[in-house]
Amino acid sequence: MLVTVTSALASLAPVHAGDAAAGKQKSAVYAACHGIDGITINSLWPHLAGQHAAYLVKQMKACRSGERKDPVMEPMAAPLSDADIDDLAASYASQPPK
Secondary structure, three states: OHHHHHHHHHHOOOOOOOOHHHHHHHHHHHHHHHOOOOOOOOOOOOOOOOOOHHHHHHHHHHHHHOOOOOOOHHHHHOOOOHHHHHHHHHHHHHOOOO
16 A cells, blocks of 8 residues: 555656756757747747746757648657756746746
8 A cells, every 4th residue: 555655656757858958058050940048039939938947948849740730840859868858848847938
């Protein structure tokens, strides 16, 4: 019984514990589209600042796998490791939304 409860509680823990500082460095390549601080100046691309990390992770992984069809983002996400994605998500999530 205790193992079941412990397992259930562990599944509620945050899955995405990226390094926001590392993500900030990695995000430089995405600044042209998504802005330096995740606030884009072009309405074609979404603001990433303040988005939930879990949402960003899900979307980046979907672009990387090709599950989400986006001819611009698929090649940008393809070389990202899970750690890269977690770091980028942590960075954008830590920034204030517009």
